[in-house]
Amino acid sequence: MPADAAEQDAWLHLLLSDGLSRGAARRLLGAFGSADAVMRASSEARQRAAGPAALALDNPPATLAARLAAARTWLDGAVSDGPARALWTLADPQFPPALLQTADPPLALFAEGDPAWLARPMLAIVGSRNATAQGLDHARAFARHFSDAGWTVVSGLASGIDGAAHEGALAGSGGTVAVVGTGPDTVYPSRHRRLAERIRARGLILSEYGPGTPALPVNFPRRNRIIAGLSSGTLVVEATLQSGSLITARLAAEAGREVFAIPGSIHAPQARGCHALIRQGAKLVETATDVLEELRHPVQASLALEPDSEPGDEDDGDPLLRALGHDPVTLDALSARTGWDAAALNVRLLELELEDQVARLPGGLFQRRRGV
Template identity: 50%
Template sequence: MSAARAERAAWLRLGLIPGIGPATQRALLTAFGLPEAVFASGRAAIAATVGESAAALLLDTDNQAEIEKALDWAETPGNHLLTLADAAYPQSLLQAGDPPLILYAKGRIELLQSPSLAMVGSRNATAQGVENARAFAANLSQAGMTVVSGLALGIDAAAHRGGLEGPAGTIAFIGTGADRIYPVRNAELARRIAVEGLIVSEFALGTPPLSHNFPRRNRLIAAITRGTLVVEAALASGSLITARLAGELGREVFAIPGSIHSPLSKGCHQLIRQGAKLVESAQDILEELSWGGSAVSDRVAPAPAGAVHQAPAVEPEAERLLSLMGFDPIDIDSLCTRSNLTPEVLFAMLLTLELDGRVEKLPGNRFQQLPPSVA
């Protein structure tokens, strides 16, 4: 075994022992230095530092098969295994107070050193929220700011896609092992990020999607970035956890406002009341961060090649209906009152507008007009 492989093996041996958590790992590294020195120090010295039971786990656990699996994985082209001692380990995580012992990464490892912004939000996002996330991310990436998110459905996925539209790319921090894709619906996106961007995990290979791992993933998203943008979030959203962690770490927190009637705006509005910066464009964020990259002038980034964002022409009666709707969600009874039209006529018109991409149907027989930039 080469010296480099042996050194990595020692890090993995320390990091892959069940029952030995981050606090114990840090205590051992503080006391003895590198992992090789930990295991060379002897049972009595280890027990004096972390106790008899932890010493027994460290010295008696056989995890060689897991170690070899991880070492072989790291030697596959495009895969990377970073330890706290590696120069490529991001300094922003080291300063966060709880850095993972090991990071598993796939893709453009240099993105870990890039200036970056986190973008998070609802998994059940509206069409408007998805387009906002894509547009903000595309503009930020074009300006040289890497977009970081968590590969979830909804806002996360849209942010990653937008980030891939620009040269700064995107980083996906995931809550599973780096050899697993979750959710499966984002499999194609994950494969693209692994080539054009970067996928990062602190969890051992093969780790399934366990619920308690995702808040841990969120702390890395908050820590590695200069700030966090919340696009859409309900009051109970996990995105607010990421925003809170960002604030506690001294990072900037941004939020996009929305309709006062939309549940997915409540979380953003709460953040704004608590001091998050209200933003309407990517340029607002870049200016707040004093970022000297390429300027962004448009409120909405151009769509990818082949995408259609121009609103199709509609009949005068439909235009009148859109005017009456406004941009807040509205139920069918209120629309009947405003328009003096029957529900049957309204549903027919709304179906046509929905097919044209001008209106989005929401739960509870509610509808919302989409701006032309989204249609």
Template identity: 55%
Template sequence: MNEVERVALASWLRLTHVPGVGNGARRALLKAFGLPGAIFAASHAALAAVVGPALAERVQSPEPTAAIEAALAWVEQPGNHLLTLADAEYPPSLLTADDPPLVLYVRGRLELLAQPMFAVVGSRNATAQGERDAEAFAAALGQAGLTVVSGLALGIDAAAHRGGLSTTAGTVAIIGTGADRLYPARNEALAREIVANGVILSEFALGTPALAANFPRRNRLIAGLGLGCLVVEAAPKSGSLITARLAAEAGRDVFAIPGSIHSPLARGCHQLIRQGAKLVESAQDILEELRWSRTPTEKAGTPRVFPSGRAGETAIKANESEEQVLTLLGRTPCDLDTLATRSDLTPAALLAILLPLELVGRVAQLPGGLYQRLD
């Protein structure tokens, strides 16, 4: 970063640190003056004509030098990026969303932010089946070329990220803390894997702790980045329903997986379906609704990496994994547990293989949780 770029970025950071000035007022100033440097060079009278005298005085408050220098030092570290509204790499889907952040703190594969994304969210207190479904749906969406975006929470979010990481489409985690903090602690290993193979993104200044008010704001970015939003499990007052509402308000398609009428974690999904969300039973339902026809990101011969720490993690190629599972499946219908015993793979790893095979018509899912080979 040369000195001109450093000064320009420092002006953007200063604008985000002005106390008591919201994004609406900041955008009004940008519209009036062009770039942050021009805002801070303007007179009090000129600023007051746009945002009023009180906010104008705040804009002219002393520069928070320590915070700005810390951010500029952070961005110099490998894999760290600061994107402003003026940068070409700023995610285009957020530019058209409500209340786009002025600055994004990004760790990881910056190029993923230019890819089409799909949000997968759900309960922190998910069932084992819910986590398997989230991981399998995310893996199938990634196989089809959609980068999975979620919120790095425990439960469904974490499972969705693992599914996305199993494909070359990767995953994007939107967090409600500063990008220099990994939260929750139980997802630290997953977060580090995402930094290496995906993206962690935050709009909050470095050092921002896990504050309850920040997570609903985080949800609007998840909703804004995705072409659509899938809710896997959710209680009636789940934060995932906020994400789904924001996605719908942004013109995105909302999908929900139904569950048992006796399960509290199915009630939020059923509520969404009653309100117009699409009921889905497979990733193919989503792809058909989106009319998605992009070539899958994983081509024959591309290594498939299953989520770290799971049985069956292997370096065999994608097509070899699929042929192995097809051979073990045989010609008679077989349930997932039996296939897991035969293959020494976990059900989640198997679903990540079976769903793409289902998409191309080589496997059919039958009533009762059975799978049958078709070719």
């Protein structure tokens, strides 16, 4: 947190003033040396340093006072036995050093939770909001493996793959970092409230947006650069060709970080984004160990990584599981493969669904669920 109240208030003015871009704010900070000095400088001096964008500080919006009050209230509202809250600025020693190596670091981060998770090596897991059951299984299993291997899993708390990645990391021995596209006090989607509480207790929530900021579509692609910038590598589990996860992967590659992708069926729309990444040079992975062996962080020196298991192999004696294979398949195709009628297939498929071995997909498709 900034050293004194005046400097903190000055940083909040820079962060919450509409119309002041990050680039203009960085030019002002470079010219005047501190946020407090920027706010005390004359309008003319600020314009000489940052151009017309600096006028945003002279003409604050009517909502600025309320936004400043909300930020101060949030920062002061941490309870003694709850997760810590802080504002980490570019000038703060706790600001994540990995982000300083990126082209467009945030000016500051609102943080809630334990900053110690940033001291571990970090891996991002991202993917489709409309994930398949198999994709969710993969995200949880990979994240748990990484967590047990000493890595902090980073994702965006979104529906689908992001939420599953956080859950998997918390199921392991490590923690997780959620970079959100709202204020740090807002959970989106709302059904992730309980998950967010678990992350605050055994992880960290980060946001460059002030408390009270709602879920605005424009903010989510912007937060992806932070997810990519924090992490040594980014794993894309499932993604369509229009997925925001591909933005994260591109930003990771531009920052010199590794990009990994899990392949899928050539018939599955949720696999096409991953296949496009692989064609562009992302590393194809089949197991969590594939990722860890590529990155080889020193934290693994003392960890004996076991080969990834393949849950479900023992069930290959089931003729219906063999007939399902690993691609989505229709009931008609299963009938042709097995010789069973629709009634018998539906009974057995329901049993396998209840055992979490088969997932029913949109369009009347079925797919076998496998771990990593």
